Amino acid sequence: MRPILMKGHERPLTFLRYNRDGDMLFSCAKDHIPTLWYADNGERHGTYRGHNGAVWCCDVSRDSSRLITGSADQTAKLWDVKTETQLFSFKFSSPARSVDFSVGDKLAVITTDPFMERTSAIHVKRIAEDPQDQDGDSVLVLENPEGRKRINRAVWGPLNQTIVSGGEDAVLRIWDAETGKLLKETDKEVGHKQTITSLCKSADDSHFLTGVPVNAVSMSPLLDHVVIGGGQDASAVTTTDHRAGNFEAKFYDKILQEEIGGVKGHFGPINALAFNPDGRSFSSGGEDGYVRLHHFDSDYFNIKI
Amino acid sequence: MTMDAQQKTSKFKWGEMDEDDDLDFLLPPKQVIGPDANGLKTVIEYKFNDQGKKVKITTKSRVRKLASARLNKRAMERRSWPRFGDAANEDAGSNLTMVSTEEIVLERPRAPGTKAEESNGDSLSQLSKPGAVLMVCRTCHKKGDHWTSKCPYKDLAAPVDVFVDKPPTGEPSAVSAAPGPGKASYVPPSMRPGADRSAAGSDMRRRNDENSVRVTNLSEDTREPDLMELFHPFGAVTRVYVAIDQKTGVSRGFGFVNFVSREDAQRAINKLNGYGYDNLILRVEWATPRPTQ
Numbered sequence: 001m002r003p004i005l006m007k008g009h010e011r012p013l014t015f016l017r018y019n020r021d022g023d024m025l026f027s028c029a030k031d032h033i034p035t036l037w038y039a040d041n042g043e044r045h046g047t048y049r050g051h052n053g054a055v056w057c058c059d060v061s062r063d064s065s066r067l068i069t070g071s072a073d074q075t076a077k078l079w080d081v082k083t084e085t086q087l088f089s090f091k092f093s094s095p096a097r098s099v100d101f102s103v104g105d106k107l108a109v110i111t112t113d114p115f116m117e118r119t120s121a122i123h124v125k126r127i128a129e130d131p132q133d134q135d136g137d138s139v140l141v142l143e144n145p146e147g148r149k150r151i152n153r154a155v156w157g158p159l160n161q162t163i164v165s166g167g168e169d170a171v172l173r174i175w176d177a178e179t180g181k182l183l184k185e186t187d188k189e190v191g192h193k194q195t196i197t198s199l200c201k202s203a204d205d206s207h208f209l210t211g212v213p214v215n216a217v218s219m220s221p222l223l224d225h226v227v228i229g230g231g232q233d234a235s236a237v238t239t240t241d242h243r244a245g246n247f248e249a250k251f252y253d254k255i256l257q258e259e260i261g262g263v264k265g266h267f268g269p270i271n272a273l274a275f276n277p278d279g280r281s282f283s284s285g286g287e288d289g290y291v292r293l294h295h296f297d298s299d300y301f302n303i304k305i
Numbered sequence: 306m307t308m309d310a311q312q313k314t315s316k317f318k319w320g321e322m323d324e325d326d327d328l329d330f331l332l333p334p335k336q337v338i339g340p341d342a343n344g345l346k347t348v349i350e351y352k353f354n355d356q357g358k359k360v361k362i363t364t365k366s367r368v369r370k371l372a373s374a375r376l377n378k379r380a381m382e383r384r385s386w387p388r389f390g391d392a393a394n395e396d397a398g399s400n401l402t403m404v405s406t407e408e409i410v411l412e413r414p415r416a417p418g419t420k421a422e423e424s425n426g427d428s429l430s431q432l433s434k435p436g437a438v439l440m441v442c443r444t445c446h447k448k449g450d451h452w453t454s455k456c457p458y459k460d461l462a463a464p465v466d467v468f469v470d471k472p473p474t475g476e477p478s479a480v481s482a483a484p485g486p487g488k489a490s491y492v493p494p495s496m497r498p499g500a501d502r503s504a505a506g507s508d509m510r511r512r513n514d515e516n517s518v519r520v521t522n523l524s525e526d527t528r529e530p531d532l533m534e535l536f537h538p539f540g541a542v543t544r545v546y547v548a549i550d551q552k553t554g555v556s557r558g559f560g561f562v563n564f565v566s567r568e569d570a571q572r573a574i575n576k577l578n579g580y581g582y583d584n585l586i587l588r589v590e591w592a593t594p595r596p597t598q
Contacts, residue, residue: 001408001409001410001411002404002405002406002407002408002409003404003405003409004402004403004404004405005402005403005404005405006401006402007400007401007402007403008401021377021379021380023380023383023384024380024383033390033391035390035391035392036392037402038384041402042402043402044388044391044392044395044401044402045386045388045389045392046388046389046390046391046392046393047389047390047391047392048390049390049391063379064379064383082383082386082389083389084389084390248412251411259414260411260413260414261411261412261413261414262411262412262414263409263411263412264409264412265405265407265409292405294409296411297411300411303411
């Protein structure tokens, strides 16, 4: 396959997100400007100017009308996808690390980093149908029990009943989305030992994929494949030979746990990965500032392991 | 186009022109033909070159659809949205999006097809690795079926305790009585009775090197399966390799074939050295100079 290289960002990529129809790709980077691309030919369609810090995460509503972005400038902003209009800005007192719309787009979960005296927290915000009615009040605030440890990602569970979070304390927690009660957490003995850096839902919300200690994970909605990328700190890159790996997106079989293959190309670690909802293409964003959009060759779909 | 016409008008002064002068300095409009069924698109443009002569430029390009975009109605509508932000006033020359000139493949951790052997158990996969030996069970002396450690008759056979470490190449001096395990001082395995003193481990490796045959003067079209076909009548082949140029992808004209047994390799050399293959005369020789023994 010949990947499409998109050089719209001047700083490392942090997050990639397809809309539900799979025709648009949103990219976030440390250069403050989330960007919208066409997911088939990689043309830039627009940028969302307004943040004043690295943008860590974004999510797009099901009907592709709203975009929410979480940034290190201590805000999470709600945008009109079509016009770049900033509809609302949720202000926090620490950087917003991850954002996720609930099913139905009525709620959004936003996690904030530990900062100064503040601990990492999960905020649930109501998203108003009409942007005029939007307010910044939190419906629910969940404080991380492991105080100073950062929550890296929080996503909605099936039917918005739960919120699943994972972070630096290597514990995956399931919270009740109504009451905020901690329902379940992974055992420290059997669970992950290192920071959970990424968390990805399957297409039908039935299971989750956590990335430890890789930078990015994504699950194919079409085949039983997962793709992982990164796993290396950006500061270690200059001392690493590019052939030593870790700059490639590695494909694994979800069930058999066997490696299917690797896709090379980035000049730095991969920070973000996303499968197109149709499963026929995927994109990767690297520390090198490039988004690489790969349309799979037909033989990918016939791979046998 | 319009730029060219303007330049032209600046050279030709309207006032100096004769009435009957036809307007042939005006360029014919740009024509776009296609893309046709083969995706061939032809663009015909007219330009003035440096000498002020009119030139016709025909550009043929192949239009390739990158993805079978099956866009739904809403996605189609989104296509018509105006660009915004930095994308709205980006100049055409800023190539933000490029198609990679490099063909990227999904690199398999191992060649497809090798899996079948591996699923038969690790013993067989070891055989396919370089440095493998012919599988002979030392308990039941059955060839090519299982390793000694996996012998199903292991419990039935007489205990051979100390000789388990012994490589299969060892001489039959194993009959010599071994000291009991009760001996106090440590004896390295290589010094133990029954051990092959002539460095058993490296012997295995060297033997494999010895059985490696270099084939030179191959034609460019020769691929590994062709060599396999050519050499396997002489005996079991463990590895076939044809050197391929990384850049051009064509064969560099030489390759290596590893045989399980040296005799087979020798026979192959005797037979195939000087053999005509694809209009070329093959040269087949030992890959490494034979050690003088």
